[in-house]
Amino acid sequence: AQSVTQLGSHVSVSEGALVLLRCNYSSSVPPYLFWYVQYPNQGLQLLLKYTTGATLVKGINGFEAEFKKSETSFHLTKPSAHMSDAAEYFCAVSRGGSNYKLTFGKGTLLTVNP
Amino acid sequence: DTAVSQTPKYLVTQMGNDKSIKCEQNLGHDTMYWYKQDSKKFLKIMFSYNNKELIINETVPNRFSPKSPDKAHLNLHINSLELGDSAVYFCASSQDVGVDNEQFFGPGTRLTVL
Numbered sequence: 001a002q003s004v005t006q007l008g009s010h011v012s013v014s015e016g017a018l019v020l021l022r023c024n025y026s027s028s029v030p031p032y033l034f035w036y037v038q039y040p041n042q043g044l045q046l047l048l049k050y051t052t053g054a055t056l057v058k059g060i061n062g063f064e065a066e067f068k069k070s071e072t073s074f075h076l077t078k079p080s081a082h083m084s085d086a087a088e089y090f091c092a093v094s095r096g097g098s099n100y101k102l103t104f105g106k107g108t109l110l111t112v113n114p
Numbered sequence: 115d116t117a118v119s120q121t122p123k124y125l126v127t128q129m130g131n132d133k134s135i136k137c138e139q140n141l142g143h144d145t146m147y148w149y150k151q152d153s154k155k156f157l158k159i160m161f162s163y164n165n166k167e168l169i170i171n172e173t174v175p176n177r178f179s180p181k182s183p184d185k186a187h188l189n190l191h192i193n194s195l196e197l198g199d200s201a202v203y204f205c206a207s208s209q210d211v212g213v214d215n216e217q218f219f220g221p222g223t224r225l226t227v228l
Contacts, residue, residue, distance in 0.1 A: 043220050088155060
C-alpha cells in the first residue's frame, strides 16, 4: 500500500521568504507524485507532478519540487512567498500503471504574513 | 465556462433523509471521481467511473450510490444520512484512467447533516 506523510499541518512564512512544504511517501513500487493546492472554498488544482524523467519538477506559480528516491521525499519549494500563495497544499502519490488511484496526505496550511 | 461543476454548493439536511449531489464536466473526459474531505481536510477517494463503468469503489457504506448516466455526469445519491456524512464532497474528472492524467476538481459540495 502507498501512503503520504506531510510534515507540519501548518507552515507560516513572511512575504518574500522561502516556502518549504515537506512530503514523504511510502510505496513498494516507483511512485507517481503530485502536489495540489486548494484555495479557500475552492476545489483542488494541480501544481506539479513527477512521473518519470527529470527529478526536479517545475510547476505553476513559481513552485517546484524535487523527487529524491533515497530520501523518499518530494518537498515543495518556492523561493519567494507571495500573499496569494496562502492556501492548503496536498501531496499525493499513486503507484502508476493500472493503479491510478491517488492517495493524499493530510495537507499543509500555508499562511503568508505581510 | 466552468470545467467541473457541482450542485448544490451547500446542502443542509436532517439525519435519515436521502439526498443527491450532481456533477457535470464539460472537458470531454472519460473518467470521473467522487472524493470526501472531512473536517480535518483529509481527502479520500470514494468512487471512480470510466466511460460510465465503475472502476474504483472504496470501502464506502452502501448508503452511498454513484450513478453515471453518461460520460459527462456522475451523481452521488446518499440514503439515510448520518451525522458522520457531514463533509465536503468533491467531484473530479480526468482525460482517462492513466495515473499521469491531471484530475480537475469541482468547487465542492458542503454537506451538513443535523
